Structures are given as C-alpha cells and as structure tokens.
Amino acid sequence: MSRHKVQPQTSIFSKGYDPQRSEGAACVPVFRTSTFIFPNAAAGKRAFEIAYGLDAMKPGESPALIYTRVNNPNSEIVEDRVTCWDGAEAAALFSSGMGAISSACLSFLRPGDTLVFSDPVYGGTEYFFRHMLPGFGIRTKSFPAGSSKAEMEAMVAGDPTVKVLYIETPANPTLMQTDLRAAREVADAHAAPDSRILVMVDNTMLGPIYCRPLQHGADLVLYSATKFFGGHSDLVAGLALGSRELISRVKVTRTILGSNSDPDTAWLILRSLGTLEIRMEKQQENAIRVVDFLLRHPKVKEVAYPGLDSMGPGQADLHRRQCSGSGSLLSFRVGGGEAEAFKVLDAVREMKLAVSLGGIETLIEHPSTMTHSDMTAAEKARAGIGEDLIRVSVGLEDSEDLVADLTQALDAL
Numbered sequence: 001m002s003r004h005k006v007q008p009q010t011s012i013f014s015k016g017y018d019p020q021r022s023e024g025a026a027c028v029p030v031f032r033t034s035t036f037i038f039p040n041a042a043a044g045k046r047a048f049e050i051a052y053g054l055d056a057m058k059p060g061e062s063p064a065l066i067y068t069r070v071n072n073p074n075s076e077i078v079e080d081r082v083t084c085w086d087g088a089e090a091a092a093l094f095s096s097g098m099g100a101i102s103s104a105c106l107s108f109l110r111p112g113d114t115l116v117f118s119d120p121v122y123g124g125t126e127y128f129f130r131h132m133l134p135g136f137g138i139r140t141k142s143f144p145a146g147s148s149k150a151e152m153e154a155m156v157a158g159d160p161t162v163k164v165l166y167i168e169t170p171a172n173p174t175l176m177q178t179d180l181r182a183a184r185e186v187a188d189a190h191a192a193p194d195s196r197i198l199v200m201v202d203n204t205m206l207g208p209i210y211c212r213p214l215q216h217g218a219d220l221v222l223y224s225a226t227k228f229f230g231g232h233s234d235l236v237a238g239l240a241l242g243s244r245e246l247i248s249r250v251k252v253t254r255t256i257l258g259s260n261s262d263p264d265t266a267w268l269i270l271r272s273l274g275t276l277e278i279r280m281e282k283q284q285e286n287a288i289r290v291v292d293f294l295l296r297h298p299k300v301k302e303v304a305y306p307g308l309d310s311m312g313p314g315q316a317d318l319h320r321r322q323c324s325g326s327g328s329l330l331s332f333r334v335g336g337g338e339a340e341a342f343k344v345l346d347a348v349r350e351m352k353l354a355v356s357l358g359g360i361e362t363l364i365e366h367p368s369t370m371t372h373s374d375m376t377a378a379e380k381a382r383a384g385i386g387e388d389l390i391r392v393s394v395g396l397e398d399s400e401d402l403v404a405d406l407t408q409a410l411d412a413l
C-alpha cells in the first residue's frame, strides 16, 4: 500500500514539537531562557562534544540544549518546519537576513578566495560583498542578473580562487532572474580539483512557495525571514537551508559570531508559518491586478514583474522552468528622474512609504535613494536601478483600493 505523502502545509503544524514534553500545550510555548539545565555532568559533557564537533552524533542521538546562542527549542522548531517547503535536510535561524548571508559566506570563504555574485543584490548584501569581504582578503566580482550560462562561465573559468557563486533571483529591485541550473553546471565544471564551488541563492523574493532553489542545484538557500516568513513587518530574522553538513558548519559560525535569533522572534515566525502559503497566494493575486493596471497606464514607462515577456530575452522561459509563481514584488519606471518618482511616492494614501517587503501591508519605496543608496551611480546604472524606478511590495489590502491609490498617485505627475 502506498503511503500518503503529507504536504508542507500540513507538516508545518506539527513537525519538530512533542506536546507531551511541554505539559500537553497545543501551541508551542515560548522557551524564554538563556541556558538549559543538564540532567547530570556526563550529559553536559556529551552536549558540548556534539555542539563543538569533538565527536560525531550516534544513530538516534540528537544535540542537547545548552545555551540559547547555540540552540533553543523555538529556533529548532522553526528550523525543522521550514525545511518542509525547500526540501532541505537542515536549516539555521538567524537574527536577520544579513546575519544569515554574512554567516554563510564567512563559513566557507577564506583569504585568497573569490565570491562571484549576480548584480544587483539587496543593498546590504552589496555593501558586505564590495566593502567588507575585501577587508578580509576575499575578492568579489559580479555579473549582471539574467546573464547567460556563457556569461557566468566567463566570470568563473580559469579562476581557481572562486569558491562561491552567489545568486539573488529574482534580483531586488529589478526582478531579473538568473538561471540556477546553469549556475550549478558552471560551478561544477570550473571548481578547482578537490574543491567545490558552492552555489548560494537568496530566495527571499519568491521562496519558499514559488521557487525552491535546492531542486535546481543550489547548495544553500538564504532568506530574509523578516519578509514573507515573518510576514507582518513586526520582526527581523534570517534563514539558511541546505545539507546537514553545510548547515552544521554555518551553525558553528552563528554560535561564535552570535548571529542567532531569540525565542520570542522564533515564536512569532512559528505563528506566521501556518499562513505563509495563503498570504503569498493572495498577495500574488493582488500583485497581478496591480501589474495589469500599471501595464496599461500611459504614464508608466516600464513594469518589472517575474514572468512578463517584456522582462527580456529568455526571462519568461526561465521563469516557467524555475518558478511556480511570480510573487508580490514589482517595480516600475515613471520616466524623468527622482523628482517624478518622489511625486508618486508622496501622493500615495493607502500604500505605506517604507522599505522592506513581504508583509501583509503594501509598501512602496525608491530603491535608488533608499534600499540601494550605497551603490555608486555607475553601479546603479549597470544594474538597471534608475532614478525613476519605484518598487512596490503588494500586501493584502483590497486590490481595487490599491489600484485606486496608484491611479490618484500617478495623477500627481
């Protein structure tokens, strides 16, 4: 008899939690504690042997709780549950998306190594790559998001120092997509002998519902969990997912750098996981309505949204192969420059003028002077971040109200 396979949307309500170990509480309690009491000294010794990698875990053994910077039940339950969607062996929860990205990079890069990244990436990631990693002797170079396999290959071939291929797809804020299978093939074809080029993917924009990079050859998936996982603009967190082996190395970095999350934040994420899929679906439905409106508006010059034919050669095809939906992030150009974009931003009434994305309320912002303001003018021009570009993260408001809001805001032009 074939066994019924439980879907992620069901597993996320029970995975990783045994109510009988918490007085039968149906809802996971908040384990607000910095430290955990060992039953005896030998158990304490064993807990450290495993946590510090001094001895391998035996079959059936699991890491004991020690100290909340190392592990905590709320974080561990989030980690167990989020693996359901991406199909990962393991996950690590962080204090922010930047905590996840920086800790993952510092786990695998050493002085003399090179990281190659798709451009643009989120502004904080860009700063870390261009201004901080070089200070540790780690070189970085970039290729335009949406590059072909041959263009990616040109960045990696003949350079044995390349150890990480980092891809943000769709890219923030241009929403250009990069081919993950091609990245995997390039990484495998050009790794130095006895080493591997890790493919790391920032999947914040579409994941984990509309894109699952591990299925397309990625080694590590990274998230700003501040966005869709939290979903209510009330917390900051990050995630890394991948094989048990890679995630255990990332967790050592997290423990030592202290980039772990806290029990209250982890609990809020747990509460949000149950509605993640339904939120993303409804936000996408609203975004499609807004995109449809913008595409027809005479004052709108260009609309970027994953899957549109107008995104450029090969983009719609790639979208069909790599993603199962387009999500709720979009950007559009109004023509002119900063002054024109600001007129629209200052005129919205229902949308909120704020950075971040993936929350239940619609946020609108100006990438050139806000999220991506650290980039030089030349870098912005190369990445397609013009002064007239506006980014919208569509929320759960009534979509006709959002269209009416944009209608009156565009009238300000």
Ligand SMILES: Cc1ncc(COP(=O)(O)O)c(C=O)c1O
Residues within 6 Å of the ligand: 096, 097, 098, 099, 122, 124, 125, 168, 172, 202, 204, 205, 223, 224, 225, 226, 227, 236, 237, 238, 356, 357
């Ligand atoms: C695509 C992407 N990755 C990473 C981050 C950083 O995440 P956090 O703000 O949670 O550190 C952001 C933040 O906006 C983002 O948009």
